[in-house]
Amino acid sequence: MTAQAGSAAYRPRRSVLYMPSSNERALAKAKTLAVDALILDLEDAVAPDAKVQARENACAAVRSGEYGRRELTIRVNAIGTQWHDDDLRAACAAGPDGIVVPKVGSADEVRSLVAAMEAAGAPEHTMLWAMLETPRAMFHCEEIAAASDRLTVLVMGTNDLAKELHAEHVPGRAPLLTGLSLCLLAARATGTVILDGVYNDVQDGEGFAAECVQGRQLGFDGKTLIHPSQVDACNEAFAPSAAAVEDACGVLAAWKAGAGAGVVTHNGRLVESLHVETAERVLAIDQAIAALAED
Template identity: 45%
Template sequence: MDSNLRPRRSALYLPASNAKAIAKARTLPCDVVILDLEDAVAPEMKEAAREAAVAAVNEGGFGHREVAIRTNGLDTDWGAADLAAIATANVDAVLVPKVNGPDDVTAYEGALCAAPPKVQLWTMIETCASVANLPAIAAMAGPTRLSLWIMGTNDLAKEMRAQLTPCRTPFLPFLSMSVAAARANGIAILDGVCNEFRDLPTFEAEARQGLMFGFDGKSLIHPAQIEPCNTVFSPSETELAWARAVIEAFALPENAGKGAIKVEGKMAELLHLEQAQRLVAVAERIAAS
C-alpha cells in the first residue's frame, strides 16, 4: 500500500505493560496501535514492558492496523535497549520521543541499522527545539527511514509553560508549520492527543481543527475517541460525490487537455482533479480495511 494513501485516521496509544489493553487493541477499529514504553510506563516496569511489546508484535493478530512501539529516548537508561530489541521485532514502525534536530534522527537511524528496510522511523514533534528545526528534521526523510511525525502538544505545552486549552491558540502556528514541513518532504503527520477523553464533543471539535490544518489523523489516549476520530478524518459522502464528479468530468473526451472546466456549476482545475483522485483512493483503502 502506498504509505501516503494509507489510512491513519486514528492512532491509539496503549501502555505496553497492559496485556489486556493490547489484547483488546486487536479488536478495535483504530488504524494504528502504538505500544508505549515511554510516558505510560513507570521506571520499574520499563524492561517488562519492552519484553511485552516485542512479544505482542511478534505474536501479531493486529490485522490491517499498523503497529508501532514508542521507545524511551536514547538519552535515557532504557532507550538503547529498547531500540536494539525492537529492531528485530515484527513491527511496522518505531516511534521515538524528544527529537530536537536532524542529528537526533541520524542517531536513531543508526540505532535501527539492524532493522529490516520495511521498519519505519516515526518521530515526536514535542519540544521547543524541534519546532525551531522543522525543515531540517523533515529533510531527513530523504536519507533515512523517517516517514511520519506525531505532534506532542502536552510536552510542548510543558516546555513552553503555555496553557493547553480546547482552542489550542498558543500552538496554532506550530501546527500549521509542522504540516507544511511534513508535506514538503513527503512525511505523514498526525495531530496530538486530546486529554478530554470523557468529553467527546470537545474531542470532536479538536479533531475537526486538526483536519482543517491538514493532518492525516490524530493520536488518541482512549478507545472511546476512535469512532469520532475515524468519522472526522474519513471523506464524507458529499466530498466523495464531488470528487467523483470532478474525475468523471475531466475524463470526458471534450475536456481532454483542459486545465480548468466547469463541474456542477463550479470551476474545477487540474489541482482539484489531483485532490479528488487522492480523496477517492483514500476512501477505497478505508473501505478495504
C-alpha cells in the same frame, strides 16, 4: 500528488492509539479495536519499575501476528534515558512497522537513530516515527523530516509542547497553532505523514470531535489517541464524507468530459488540474479505507 497520496502507497492512519505495554489486558483489547495503528508505549504510560516488562510485552505483541491489518509501532523511551538503548535494540529485533522516538529535536538525532536501527538489525520494513514536542523541534522540523528516507511519520507531541511553551490547553489550540503549522509545512514539503497530538479529556466527546475536525481541516493525516472510546469519532473525522466522495467523482467526470474545451466547471465552480489532483486524493483515501473493511 505526493507519494503518500497515491492509491497504491496510501496507508490510512486516521486513528493511532497509544497503549501502555505494561498492561497486558490493554494489549489484548487492542486486537479488537477499529484503529488504523497502535503505538505500544514504553515511555509516558509506563512506570519506571515496569519498563522492562513493558518492553518484553510490546515485543511479544509485535511477534504474535495477532493484530490483523493494524499497523504496529513501539514507542521507546527518549534518547539519553537509561532505557533508550535497550528499548531500541529490542524493538529492532521485534521488527514492528515503526519505532516511535519521543522528543526528536534535530536532523543529527534522526541520522543517529537510523544508524542505531541499522546496527541493531532492524528489518527494512521497520520505519522511524519522530515525535516533535519542543520549541527546538518546531524550528528544525523541515530538517528533521528530510534527514532520512527511513523517517516516514511525524507525530505531534502537543502536551509536551504546551508545557515547554508555558501555554494553556484551550479550545481551538491558539497557543499551539504556530508549531502545528510549521510541522505541517515540513511534512508536506518532504512528503512525510504527520499525525496530530492527543486530546486529554476522554469524557469530553464534543470537544474531542471538534479537535478532530480542526486537525483534518489543518491538513493532518490522522490523530493520536489515548483511549479506545475516541477511535470511532476519529475514524469518521479523518475519512472523506459521502458528500466529499460524490463531489470528487463529479470533479473527475467534469474534467474528463471537458477535456480540450478550455474552461471546465462543476456545480458552478472552476475546475483546474489542482482540483483534479485533490479529487484523486480523496478517492484514493476512500478506497484505501474501504479496503480495510475487506481485510
